[in-house]
Amino acid sequence: MTTTIVPQLQATQQAAAQVRRLTSEQKTTLLNRLADILIENQAHIMAENQKDMERMPDGDPKKDRLFLNEKRIQGLADSLRDVAQLPDPSGQVVFEREIEQGLKLKKIAVPLGVVGAIFESRPNVTVDVAALCLRSGNACVLKGGKEADFSNRCLVGLIHQALQENGVDTNAVMLLPTDRQFVMELLTATRYVDIIIPRGSESLIQFVRKNSLIPTIETGAGVCHGYVEATADLTKARDIVVNARVSRPSVCNSMDCVIVDKAIAATFLPMLKDDFIKWNVEVFADDESYPLFEQMQYPMLQHAQPQDFGREFLDYKMAVKIVDGLDEALSHIQNYSSRHSEAIVSQNQSAIDRFLHEVDAAAVYANASTRFTDGGVFGLGAEIGISTQKLHARGPFALEKLVTEKWVVVGDGQVRW
Numbered sequence: 001m002t003t004t005i006v007p008q009l010q011a012t013q014q015a016a017a018q019v020r021r022l023t024s025e026q027k028t029t030l031l032n033r034l035a036d037i038l039i040e041n042q043a044h045i046m047a048e049n050q051k052d053m054e055r056m057p058d059g060d061p062k063k064d065r066l067f068l069n070e071k072r073i074q075g076l077a078d079s080l081r082d083v084a085q086l087p088d089p090s091g092q093v094v095f096e097r098e099i100e101q102g103l104k105l106k107k108i109a110v111p112l113g114v115v116g117a118i119f120e121s122r123p124n125v126t127v128d129v130a131a132l133c134l135r136s137g138n139a140c141v142l143k144g145g146k147e148a149d150f151s152n153r154c155l156v157g158l159i160h161q162a163l164q165e166n167g168v169d170t171n172a173v174m175l176l177p178t179d180r181q182f183v184m185e186l187l188t189a190t191r192y193v194d195i196i197i198p199r200g201s202e203s204l205i206q207f208v209r210k211n212s213l214i215p216t217i218e219t220g221a222g223v224c225h226g227y228v229e230a231t232a233d234l235t236k237a238r239d240i241v242v243n244a245r246v247s248r249p250s251v252c253n254s255m256d257c258v259i260v261d262k263a264i265a266a267t268f269l270p271m272l273k274d275d276f277i278k279w280n281v282e283v284f285a286d287d288e289s290y291p292l293f294e295q296m297q298y299p300m301l302q303h304a305q306p307q308d309f310g311r312e313f314l315d316y317k318m319a320v321k322i323v324d325g326l327d328e329a330l331s332h333i334q335n336y337s338s339r340h341s342e343a344i345v346s347q348n349q350s351a352i353d354r355f356l357h358e359v360d361a362a363a364v365y366a367n368a369s370t371r372f373t374d375g376g377v378f379g380l381g382a383e384i385g386i387s388t389q390k391l392h393a394r395g396p397f398a399l400e401k402l403v404t405e406k407w408v409v410v411g412d413g414q415v416r417w
Contacts, residue, residue, distance in 0.1 A: 009192035016139035031084035083381035111137035120200035123151035219385020222252030229346035310336035
């Protein structure tokens with residue numbers, strides 16, 4: 001029985017040196033081979049994933065995140081090929097100058113080292129993190145949740161196959177035991193792990209923030225808003241709001257609250273009725289919008305409580321807030337946003353400009369769904385998560401952010417007194 005993960009962390013730290021030595025071409029070959037292996041083993045992956053699916057209740061909103069089918073496995077393989085073709089961020093010369101006669105200075109991008117990822121219910125994260133880390137010259141330790149253990153062990157086994165075939169130490173991608181007792185050991189392993197990235201529930205992220213001795217990059221919860229301004233094209237607004245809520249409600253870029261200008265609320269809210277009923281969307285309406293839903297006899301209606309604003313539902317549920325103009329909408333977003341993705345639907349260019357300039361979020365949208373906030377969609381190949389903080393990385397945390405800097409100074413006997 002495992003009592004400590006220190007030997008595994010040591011092994012990954014040692015393997016990181018080998019990953020740093022890989023050329024860009026070697027890393028490309030490795031990731032393309034892994035893509036092939038995933039496709040070759042689709043049936044096995046789905047069989048292991050089904051074991052995890054059977055253990056999770058049908059009503060759990062995380063079940064969609066857990067699920068793998070042929071389409072999603074193909075998507076993982078495609079993402080691997082995309083990452084393989086992206087420029088290798090490590091080794092790039094960021095800055096270069098001569099600081100005095102013959103003394104040459106460079107700043108170059110170098111891998112972070114060992115990346116620790118803690119995540120829940122998302123076996124795709126296993127592949128995404130491994131791919132991004134390997135492409136950027138990093139090793140990684142993965143702490144997945146027990147609910148995805150069969151899937152994660154299967155996927156890491158296939159990653160190890162690709163590593164082995166390409167002569168790379170399999171400890172470069174380490175899957176840690178699911179036992180929670182090892183979380184604190186990981187969070188305090190400053191000697192072996194260089195950065196921690198939590199991806200999951202708000203409670204997980206806050207736990208890591210409070211307890212990690214290792215620098216942490218938050219991939220925060222997505223409490224996303226859409227403001228339907230008074231001049232909005234209401235047909236487009238309906239399509240955007242419905243898409244942002246129902247296309248994949250369990251993901252972090254889905255919309256949790258629609259904010260509607262009072263000038264158009266009586267016209268716009270009934271336009272949501274048919275689609276919301278079709279998708280069984282439960283509405284948490286504020287005091288002003290509740291009578292409008294009641295009047296249209298909306299069947300899944302709740303009085304919104306204060307805690308329903310700023311809540312990531314991860315389900316077919318949406319809060320509704322009526323405001324009197326842009327200033328009130330901006331104030332509501334300021335109070336309740338998780339600073340992930342925020343949208344305005346409007347035909348008023350000055351309102352759009354103010355919204356895009358003033359809203360403090362990693363991604364802001366005008367007349368489009370928040371569902372586009374994604375590393376793959378943004379052309380980054382894949383992502384470890386959406387960073388909602390401001391230091392080092394913000395928005396899709398992808399390949400180009402998995403490096404730090406090193407100053408290299410080359411001289412010929414120079415000294416400084």
